[in-house]
Amino acid sequence: MSQARRPSRLFKNISAKLASLPMVLTALVVFLGGTLWTVLYSFTDSKLLPRLRFVGLDQYERLWATERWLVSIQNLAIYGLLSLVFSFVIGFLLAALLDQKIRFESAFRTIFLYPFALSFIVTGLVWQWILNPDFGVQQIVRDLGWTSFTFDPLYDADIVIYGVLFAGLWQGTGLIMCLMLAGLRGIDEDIWKAARVDGIPMWKTYLFIVIPMMRPVFITTLVIVMSGIVRVYDLVVAQTGGGPGIASEVPAKYVYEFMFRAQNLGQGFAASTMMLLSVAIVLIPWAYFEFGGKKHG
């Protein structure tokens, strides 16, 4: 009997299993397999084609000795930290303002969110034009009479990453506002009433009651924003092309250049593994709190 039962268990739900095949293959072959493959080959000296000749940590040593990579990491750190702080602050403030039972709420929301529908390429090109020193913001202020005014982030290696930040914030804060607004709407009205009865000023209610209650929303938003930041690529390509010089390079661009331009696969693999590592540092604690350990809510 047991022999007859075993095949039937395998073929039970056979349609569902067949239908899930794309998902299973994607998960196992592409996501799991591809990741392991890249990590494995990052320890080899692959050049034009991948080959399995292991060289230990050579690629990583070279990576961390390359000026361009160090600049990329530094840029990512500055861009990431500032865009995190500013997009959270601006996004939350906008959401809080929209939550004041105002008129034209949906009009305002539409305006704040539309850049999010645009691609990073479009975003980068528009801001390249606005920050153009000969025609854009700098020239306008000069025309107003302040002739020594300089504001040309895209041509100044020291501040170019802030120019990219401007564009990135413009594109992305709408999303955060939307998530925060959803979080604010999830707060029970009674809490506001109780706070009002107790005479707690509004900003205190936000700071000490509402924001702590929105912790789950903040954490999810944080994870989404951070994994987006690590990927930043198109924006830089469109807005600055990594320039001036290598001043606005980012890791994702480094990987692309080494894999598909410089034909130095090993370097590309090592760099992308570092990117994976940085995501894992964020993701694993989050997954632990969310799914493992003690559950709350």
Added chain:
Amino acid sequence: MAERGTHAFAAGEPRGTRPRRALSGRNIMIYGALGVMALYYLLPLYVMIVTSLKGMPEIRLGNIFAPPVEITFQPWVKAWSEACTGLNCDGLSRGFWNSVRITVPSVVLSIIIASVNGYALANWRFKGANAFFTILIFGAFIPYQVMLYPLVILLREMGIYGTLWGLVMVHTIFGMPILTLLFRNYFSAIPEELFKAARVDGAGFWGIYFRIMLPMSLPIFVVALILQITGIWNDFLFGVVYTKPDLYPMTVQLNNIVNSVQGVKEYNVNMAATLLTGLVPLAVYFVSGKLFVRGIAAGAVKG
């Protein structure tokens, strides 16, 4: 003192909350702040439109915020049908049609596959299904760069590297985590009695999917549609990596046109081209309205 006066006055009035005055200091602050922010968000769109309607001489003389003195649609025509990338001078129209040819099958295929996946996960859970699903969701956070090259090899082995279908497959793969999650959650919310009743009546996997689930889930299909159209249309990285120049999607071609180092920079043509590329997702956004918000909110609760 003044306060007490108003209180005494208010006591004589009917009870209940007082109607708010439209021009209280608080309201002025709120609307002022929102208005300033709205200006910041609208400015780039305004600059794009204004620049694309000016002639080059006017751009060189004036500033980018000035409205056009003489409106011309020449830059739009040029961007669409004459702008050059390298030796090709047939304009953005080629990229536009490439993007259409890429987006339509990618959207259709990814939604079909993900909806069936989600349905299987919600209603026909088999052993190990959740493990695969967890890997899939985690995969959504892995930087694409890690999987770029293995996919090149995979597509090359399948003989579709550099072709349209290769790119379609890549979009289907990377759209899968979020779409599967979306559909799984939606189908899970449909009452189980319905599913059980259909089972009792003898309907199988596909019968239930087509007769019961599909007709009930139009909203989620629309959300998925919005998410995928904008996402795939706006893609740049996959287009660059997995296609050849004559198949480049619109975003890639746009970048090549605007950032080409040869020739005189024609800012009006560039801005017209940029607007043209943004037009499709913007149209989707403005038409879909609340559903778009729902789509990204659904996308946000990954995991």
